[in-house]
Amino acid sequence: MNSPKRLVLILGDQLSLDGAALKDFYFETDEVFMVESIHEAQYVWSHQAKIVLFLSAMRHFAQTLKSLNYPISYIENTPLSIVDALREKIQQEKITYLICVEPGEWRLKQEIEALAKELEIQLDMREDDHFFCSHSEFVAWAADKKELRLEYFYRLMRKTNHILVDADGNPEGDQWNFDQENRKPFPRKGPGMIEEPIFFEPDSITQEVIAFVQKTYPNHPGSLETFRWPVNRSQALEALNYFVEYRLRNFGVHQDAMWTNTPYGWHSILSSSLNLKLLNPREVIAAALNAWKKYSLDLTTIEGFVRQILGWREFVRGMYYLDMPGMAQDNYYEHQRTLPNWYWTGDTKMACMKDAIGQTLQYGYAHHIQRLMVTGNFALLAEILPSAVCDWYLAIYVDAIEWVELPNTAGMALFANGGRFTSKPYIASGAYIKRMSNYCNSCKYKPDVRYGETACPITTLYWNFLIKHRSQFESSPRTKLMTANLKRISDEDQKSIMEHADHLLNNLNNL
Numbered sequence: 001m002n003s004p005k006r007l008v009l010i011l012g013d014q015l016s017l018d019g020a021a022l023k024d025f026y027f028e029t030d031e032v033f034m035v036e037s038i039h040e041a042q043y044v045w046s047h048q049a050k051i052v053l054f055l056s057a058m059r060h061f062a063q064t065l066k067s068l069n070y071p072i073s074y075i076e077n078t079p080l081s082i083v084d085a086l087r088e089k090i091q092q093e094k095i096t097y098l099i100c101v102e103p104g105e106w107r108l109k110q111e112i113e114a115l116a117k118e119l120e121i122q123l124d125m126r127e128d129d130h131f132f133c134s135h136s137e138f139v140a141w142a143a144d145k146k147e148l149r150l151e152y153f154y155r156l157m158r159k160t161n162h163i164l165v166d167a168d169g170n171p172e173g174d175q176w177n178f179d180q181e182n183r184k185p186f187p188r189k190g191p192g193m194i195e196e197p198i199f200f201e202p203d204s205i206t207q208e209v210i211a212f213v214q215k216t217y218p219n220h221p222g223s224l225e226t227f228r229w230p231v232n233r234s235q236a237l238e239a240l241n242y243f244v245e246y247r248l249r250n251f252g253v254h255q256d257a258m259w260t261n262t263p264y265g266w267h268s269i270l271s272s273s274l275n276l277k278l279l280n281p282r283e284v285i286a287a288a289l290n291a292w293k294k295y296s297l298d299l300t301t302i303e304g305f306v307r308q309i310l311g312w313r314e315f316v317r318g319m320y321y322l323d324m325p326g327m328a329q330d331n332y333y334e335h336q337r338t339l340p341n342w343y344w345t346g347d348t349k350m351a352c353m354k355d356a357i358g359q360t361l362q363y364g365y366a367h368h369i370q371r372l373m374v375t376g377n378f379a380l381l382a383e384i385l386p387s388a389v390c391d392w393y394l395a396i397y398v399d400a401i402e403w404v405e406l407p408n409t410a411g412m413a414l415f416a417n418g419g420r421f422t423s424k425p426y427i428a429s430g431a432y433i434k435r436m437s438n439y440c441n442s443c444k445y446k447p448d449v450r451y452g453e454t455a456c457p458i459t460t461l462y463w464n465f466l467i468k469h470r471s472q473f474e475s476s477p478r479t480k481l482m483t484a485n486l487k488r489i490s491d492e493d494q495k496s497i498m499e500h501a502d503h504l505l506n507n508l509n510n511l
């Protein structure tokens, strides 16, 4: 008897030949199904470069599949959602068996499961083995923890995967974490010569997609002038090799540093390739460990890099699935303000925000500290509605996919889940930005002034936040120390800070 045709759905962020979806593919009877959904591009208000990256990477992957003789049905630019396109295909061809890898996005997972039920077809939804840690392993780890903290999860991942540990499971260099040594600003004179990351000229497929996006989404934010992201596996591998060869050596020490017109620092710029699954995290870590030995690189740098991928990336994914759908609604401080318009234009007088948002619009990229301590810090201090902030992050970064964006934004930057996996809110005044960058040198505001016309808005809003939440901070040993410096500010000055903050909060669009 002939086996029935099985439809193998491959989503835009599952572009790996080694993924679980293709593991037992029958070339005689099975068919790959890929959908470019205009609906998905509009569901979040995406940066033009993000749309180009996804579409171009999907088309390149489809081309690879075709060259390997995979039967494939590829739907270009449909106004249907992925699930509606899938429904149409299944109904038209009377398909009874659907294979896919579990979507990264919670909503899509629910929708595919509901569709399979509705159409009464067999759904073979497979675990995403791209990640080191499965959902069940994460749930088991979280089950008996009083506090969910990266550090302990990360140690477990190091031991389980035998990465940077000796045969007895002890950490390399007798220390699990070298974070303290990875937080230095650039020297006062500036970062000096930074080896440029490798980028790729758009080929004919990418050029076609760029033309399409310019025509179809002319009002979407962001620039396509400098679109140079890796769009296929061979480019992603080249980018990885280039990074470990030339840039990894300086990754660690200035990981948190910022400088004007220095959009990438020493960062790897690998997140979009990892998230599209053009790269596997195991090969990225292996390449870094290999370079560490080959070039005798600093352990602090290597540990810092491994922690981001084996630690944070796996941890936030675990947290996302553990806490969805609630995580998307969390609003611990009940903030309700609207996102200032200049988040979409970069047209603000605050030099730090202008630089971080400007490069984001230009390239679809900002590094972690710019996202956390510049745009994220401001959004928290300015009491913006968390879901509006999350929508912005999801729209504007080329590496943004909800499973990684939401926990980072709502959980880490905005403390919207009340500290479910962070010990205290990540807030800072202008003094921190002054220490970690040169932004304040060219700013009309003064980072050390707390209120008045020249006061740095971030500084004013920082102190205002501490004054507002003082009793709450002081009631917990985790946050008690945060308000210690308030004792040095007179009641009168505190009143002036609050009045000035009130004025700023009511005029956010004019900052």
Ligand SMILES: Cc1cc2nc3c(=O)[nH]c(=O)nc-3n(C[C@H](O)[C@H](O)[C@H](O)COP(=O)(O)OP(=O)(O)OC[C@H]3O[C@@H](n4cnc5c(N)ncnc54)[C@H](O)[C@@H]3O)c2cc1C
Pocket (backbone or CB within 6 Å): 267, 268, 269, 270, 271, 272, 274, 275, 305, 308, 309, 312, 313, 314, 316, 366, 367, 368, 369, 371, 372, 376, 393, 394, 397, 399, 400, 401, 404, 405, 406, 408, 409, 412, 413
């Ligand atoms: C508010 C906010 C939103 C964010 N949104 C996203 C997002 O949508 N997509 C995304 O991939 N990352 C996101 N991050 C995490 C981090 O900022 C980016 O992964 C990083 O800036 C990507 O640049 P890179 O590849 O040069 O990273 P590097 O600094 O070179 O780090 C190496 C790799 O580690 C991983 N990594 C590092 N930090 C994190 C983290 N906190 N969470 C998960 N993975 C991490 C990434 O895969 C990254 O490529 C966000 C962080 C914040 C604070």
Ligand code: SF4
Pocket (backbone or CB within 6 Å): 350, 351, 352, 353, 429, 430, 431, 433, 434, 439, 440, 441, 443, 444, 445, 446, 447, 456, 457, 458, 459
């Ligand atoms: S003074 Fe304040 S607003 Fe201006 S760059 Fe410094 S931190 Fe940013």
